[in-house]
Amino acid sequence: MKDRPIYRKVEQWEIYDRMAGSSIYADTDKKFLPSERYDWTLLTEIELFRNAVKGCEKVLDIGCGTGHPSLYIAEDVGSIIGIDKSERMIEIAKNRLRKSGGNNVVFEVGDAASLKFSDKSFDAIILCGSLATFSDKTKSLQEIKRVLEDNGKVACIEANWQYQLTHERRFHGEGNFGFTEKGLIRYRYVRRLVHPHKEIDYRCIIDQNSVLGKKLLSDQHFLKRKTLKTEMSIEEVEPYCNDIEYDEQEKIDPETIARLFAENGFKDVVVSGYGVMYDLLNSAGLVNKMAPYMKELSKAEAAISRFLHPLKTEMLFLTCKV
Ligand SMILES: C[S@@+](CC[C@H](N)C(=O)[O-])C[C@H]1O[C@@H](n2cnc3c(N)ncnc32)[C@H](O)[C@@H]1O
Numbered sequence: 001m002k003d004r005p006i007y008r009k010v011e012q013w014e015i016y017d018r019m020a021g022s023s024i025y026a027d028t029d030k031k032f033l034p035s036e037r038y039d040w041t042l043l044t045e046i047e048l049f050r051n052a053v054k055g056c057e058k059v060l061d062i063g064c065g066t067g068h069p070s071l072y073i074a075e076d077v078g079s080i081i082g083i084d085k086s087e088r089m090i091e092i093a094k095n096r097l098r099k100s101g102g103n104n105v106v107f108e109v110g111d112a113a114s115l116k117f118s119d120k121s122f123d124a125i126i127l128c129g130s131l132a133t134f135s136d137k138t139k140s141l142q143e144i145k146r147v148l149e150d151n152g153k154v155a156c157i158e159a160n161w162q163y164q165l166t167h168e169r170r171f172h173g174e175g176n177f178g179f180t181e182k183g184l185i186r187y188r189y190v191r192r193l194v195h196p197h198k199e200i201d202y203r204c205i206i207d208q209n210s211v212l213g214k215k216l217l218s219d220q221h222f223l224k225r226k227t228l229k230t231e232m233s234i235e236e237v238e239p240y241c242n243d244i245e246y247d248e249q250e251k252i253d254p255e256t257i258a259r260l261f262a263e264n265g266f267k268d269v270v271v272s273g274y275g276v277m278y279d280l281l282n283s284a285g286l287v288n289k290m291a292p293y294m295k296e297l298s299k300a301e302a303a304i305s306r307f308l309h310p311l312k313t314e315m316l317f318l319t320c321k322v
Helices: 012-017 037-053 070-076 087-100 136-147 161-167 211-217 222-223 232-240 255-261 277-283 286-305
Strands: 007-009 058-062 079-084 105-110 120-127 148-159 173-179 184-195 198-205 227-230 241-250 266-274 316-319
Touching: 007 012, 012 241, 037 070, 037 148, 037 277, 037 286, 037 316, 058 136, 058 266, 070 079, 070 087, 070 105, 079 087, 079 198, 087 105, 136 255, 148 255, 173 232, 184 211, 198 211, 198 222, 198 232, 211 232, 211 316, 222 227, 227 277, 232 241, 255 266, 255 316, 266 286, 277 286
Parallel strands: 007 241, 058 079, 058 120, 079 105, 120 148
Antiparallel strands: 148 316, 173 184, 173 227, 184 198, 198 241, 266 316
């Protein structure tokens, strides 16, 4: 009988390091398109962060990726340092910075859980979608507290798992066979958990000589389309593959995010929501008509964010102080 495959855990920042250079983490200047729901959300994020840190002298963006939102809000603050654990993300951010010509932004490699800055060196810290990806959230929040001046601010954005639970996600697993660039059969399985809120993403290579491998290689539908959705769980596929790589991400809801900050000694914690503008316009058939006002409408959404109940929005915006 075949030994159980070895499960190898990969940290979130490593996944982002691999993703750097593709899709939204590509080395291109973002053109915001009215047809893209996601772009409306990005514009609102820029406004939310701009409003939160306007006039601050020294801002730290932790988990800055390729520079969103730092590159867009730099003109409203004294200076910004963006750090990320992924070297490749930082390389791209630096490239984008060179092209934008901003002179008050610096990007460098750094770890949220062990900041190299001295105590009380920033008056604001921003986290755009990065908190959920930090392996050690408590240590990272303690570090954030240490490097913030008295009364310093935090602004943080996260996706709302509670919303996704009720509106979007299918909460069993999703499996998919496909081919790697080298022609090997790969299997990807995403498991979504409600308690605790967690997403586990498995990736493995199927042994081509196994029963399953042979079956797939004789399946004309799979060979033609090069992809095959399946109900098979990772446990069912496990006997036909060798090592299995996986990453897991703790997901965040309004209550969890507020508790995380409060438990770590932050005060004046306020959680609000955003991410509704596109849906509103779309349901009224107005997306195209309103395209010229995309920026203004995103500003309006940022302004009304504090009235949007965070349980009912896809995205969460938190502000607090030390
Ligand atoms: C969802 S991406 C967000 C990137 C960017 N802020 C944006 O909105 O496009 C999360 C980022 O956090 C980074 N990250 C994860 N763990 C980190 C850590 N411990 N220290 C610094 N950055 C980290 C990842 O490498 C990734 O680039």
